[in-house]
Amino acid sequence: MLDIFNGIRDDLLIVEEELKQILETKNPLLETSTSLLNAGGKRLRPALSILGAKFGNYDLEEIKPLAVALELVHMASLIHDDVVDDSMTRRGAPTVKAIWGNGISANIGMYIFAKSLTLIAKYEDNPLISKVSAHASIKMCEGEIQQISTSFDSGQGVKDYFIRVKRKTALLISASVQLGAVACGAGRNIHLPLRRYGNCIGMAFQITDDILDLEADQKDIGKPVGSDLRQGIITLPLIYAFGKSGQRDRLLELARQVEKDEGEVQEAIELIRDCGAIDYSFKVARKYIEKSKRELTFLPDLPAKKTLYDIADFIDVRKY
Amino acid sequence: MLDIFNGIRDDLLIVEEELKQILETKNPLLETSTSLLNAGGKRLRPALSILGAKFGNYDLEEIKPLAVALELVHMASLIHDDVVDDSMTRRGAPTVKAIWGNGISANIGMYIFAKSLTLIAKYEDNPLISKVSAHASIKMCEGEIQQISTSFDSGQGVKDYFIRVKRKTALLISASVQLGAVACGAGRNIHLPLRRYGNCIGMAFQITDDILDLEADQKDIGKPVGSDLRQGIITLPLIYAFGKSGQRDRLLELARQVEKDEGEVQEAIELIRDCGAIDYSFKVARKYIEKSKRELTFLPDLPAKKTLYDIADFIDVRKY
Numbered sequence: 001m002l003d004i005f006n007g008i009r010d011d012l013l014i015v016e017e018e019l020k021q022i023l024e025t026k027n028p029l030l031e032t033s034t035s036l037l038n039a040g041g042k043r044l045r046p047a048l049s050i051l052g053a054k055f056g057n058y059d060l061e062e063i064k065p066l067a068v069a070l071e072l073v074h075m076a077s078l079i080h081d082d083v084v085d086d087s088m089t090r091r092g093a094p095t096v097k098a099i100w101g102n103g104i105s106a107n108i109g110m111y112i113f114a115k116s117l118t119l120i121a122k123y124e125d126n127p128l129i130s131k132v133s134a135h136a137s138i139k140m141c142e143g144e145i146q147q148i149s150t151s152f153d154s155g156q157g158v159k160d161y162f163i164r165v166k167r168k169t170a171l172l173i174s175a176s177v178q179l180g181a182v183a184c185g186a187g188r189n190i191h192l193p194l195r196r197y198g199n200c201i202g203m204a205f206q207i208t209d210d211i212l213d214l215e216a217d218q219k220d221i222g223k224p225v226g227s228d229l230r231q232g233i234i235t236l237p238l239i240y241a242f243g244k245s246g247q248r249d250r251l252l253e254l255a256r257q258v259e260k261d262e263g264e265v266q267e268a269i270e271l272i273r274d275c276g277a278i279d280y281s282f283k284v285a286r287k288y289i290e291k292s293k294r295e296l297t298f299l300p301d302l303p304a305k306k307t308l309y310d311i312a313d314f315i316d317v318r319k320y
Numbered sequence: 321m322l323d324i325f326n327g328i329r330d331d332l333l334i335v336e337e338e339l340k341q342i343l344e345t346k347n348p349l350l351e352t353s354t355s356l357l358n359a360g361g362k363r364l365r366p367a368l369s370i371l372g373a374k375f376g377n378y379d380l381e382e383i384k385p386l387a388v389a390l391e392l393v394h395m396a397s398l399i400h401d402d403v404v405d406d407s408m409t410r411r412g413a414p415t416v417k418a419i420w421g422n423g424i425s426a427n428i429g430m431y432i433f434a435k436s437l438t439l440i441a442k443y444e445d446n447p448l449i450s451k452v453s454a455h456a457s458i459k460m461c462e463g464e465i466q467q468i469s470t471s472f473d474s475g476q477g478v479k480d481y482f483i484r485v486k487r488k489t490a491l492l493i494s495a496s497v498q499l500g501a502v503a504c505g506a507g508r509n510i511h512l513p514l515r516r517y518g519n520c521i522g523m524a525f526q527i528t529d530d531i532l533d534l535e536a537d538q539k540d541i542g543k544p545v546g547s548d549l550r551q552g553i554i555t556l557p558l559i560y561a562f563g564k565s566g567q568r569d570r571l572l573e574l575a576r577q578v579e580k581d582e583g584e585v586q587e588a589i590e591l592i593r594d595c596g597a598i599d600y601s602f603k604v605a606r607k608y609i610e611k612s613k614r615e616l617t618f619l620p621d622l623p624a625k626k627t628l629y630d631i632a633d634f635i636d637v638r639k640y
Contacts (some may be wrong), residue, residue, distance in 0.1 A: 141431035
């Protein structure tokens with residue numbers, strides 16, 4: 001668990017236990033798959049929903065199904081990601097897909113997603129919860145589909161990228177912190193700033209993720225550097241470099257090339273780095289971080305608020 | 321549209337229009353995929369939900385979101401099926417997977433499933449609807465996963481088969497007719513017999529499907545004969561033949577063999593047919609049909625009841 005979650009550590013552990021129970025099954029295949037999934041993970045979405053709830057009439061029992069459901073939706077998307085990426089490892093462990101193949105992965109993804117529904121269904125008195133979570137889930141799939149359908153398409157601009165990232169990542173993170181507050185009865189003056197905060201840190205989170213893909217060691221993020229380039233995902237640093245690189249034509253050629261060898265991936269990474277694209281992207285992420293913090297000023301001064309600041313700072317400097 | 325749906329034809333066409341609108345998107349890739357999906361299909365689940373609703377205070381506006389949602393859940397499962405089966409065609413048209421690959425399929429499946437949630441969320445005053453539909457969806461995925469994980473496993477008995485079929489097929493069909501009634505305010509004395517009726521015709525539907533896989537022409541069902549055998553799916557006729565075939569050992573060997581050539585598939589089909597497995601399976605399906613009709617006797621004599629009888633008879637003799 002991240003140190004910044006120390007203040008909600010006990011509650012997060014209870015959520016973790018619940019998550020484990022929900023994923024427990026008698027089917028040996030499902031069992032292996034879900035335990036694979038269950039290992040690791042920052043539990044950012046459950047943590048955010050707990051922190052959001054602190055701004056209402058906090059009650060762990062009230063928030064627990066939501067916290068678990070949000071992590072399940074995230075897990076389902078990770079499994080589908082692995083089908084798309086042909087990833088064989090995630091967080092250093094083999095993926096569900098690597099062990100069982102695409103058919104199982106697609107179904108386990110949907111199974112886990114469906115499990116989240118039974119949890120969300122518990123909030124029948126609070127229809128905003130099912131509406132916002134369903135919307136976030138749909139947009140997440142749309143973002144993912146958009147990412148696949150525009151892979152190797154170097155004609156994408158910064159705006160396309162932002163729309164995609166909002167859908168793929170930011171909306172679920174935003175829903176987590178907003179719905180935490182909603183579940184515990186907080187009013188619009190509370191849950192709307194939290195939603196905007198969540199959107200901003202979600203955007204920053206994905207941008208830093210895209211930067212890390214060009215920078216981090218495999219041992220830190222558990223996957224090889226340059227995997228976005230290999231899959232043809234056009235990320236912010238690359239879009240910037242298309243405009244600024246002295247070797248623009250070569251970079252475009254490399255980006256569009258469906259099969260790249262190790263040397264070509266390295267060459268593309270160096271072209272991206274050399275034109276200042278990493279610095280630029282960090283600056284964009286930092287702007288989102290600053291904006292997220294401005295939203296926090298609308299909220300009462302609770303210990304949870306300090307943690308939300310810490311999360312923003314963590315995303316700003318994270319290396320994994 | 322099936323002739324037996326003539327009595328609800330206008331309402332089914334309105335549901336069809338709604339389905340089309342829900343699947344409409346500006347993303348060209350999603351557009352192509354969903355229009356592929358949208359073509360064909362018996363619309364059994366929407367029809368059943370409309371018929372169930374006739375036993376309550378019938379209101380098409382009330383039932384429409386449910387009818388569409390149920391078809392979406394079914395579509396999502398079809399897409400995932402195609403990932404599992406490596407099917408390149410369905411109903412004679414190319415599958416989403418054949419055109420776009422597994423990654424897109426997995427995500428489009430989840431996208432379509434998520435779309436169903438926003439529709440189900442409209443029944444916030446009627447929590448049974450979200451509970452039953454979520455349960456049916458989860459079990460459907462479990463059934464699918466069970467099917468994959470037990471493929472080529474000739475140790476399965478009739479009981480394993482029935483559990484799997486109930487999950488994979490019967491529960492969603494059962495939920496369709498039950499929840500139609502629930503959405504229009506019918507009481508337990510109505511929606512419980514409808515649920516049991518739905519379960520029985522769902523079981524019969526899958527059993528006849530499994531028989532058709534050994535019998536039908538490709539032009540009738542839009543897929544090659546023997547595809548279950550090729551995929552290692554252990555169906556009722558095969559389980560029966562394991563017990564009764566004079567060439568049991570050869571059949572077991574063929575069933576377990578992961579790669580089979582055309583001749584071996586034909587040989588297995590003949591061994592299955594020769595021992596009376598088709599007749600036996602039809603008899604089992606017919607028992608479910610009879611049981612489904614007995615449930616109908618608990619219901620008031622409305623025109624919809626006649627259609628439910630017709631559907632049961634259609635499943636009994638269907639060739640596609």
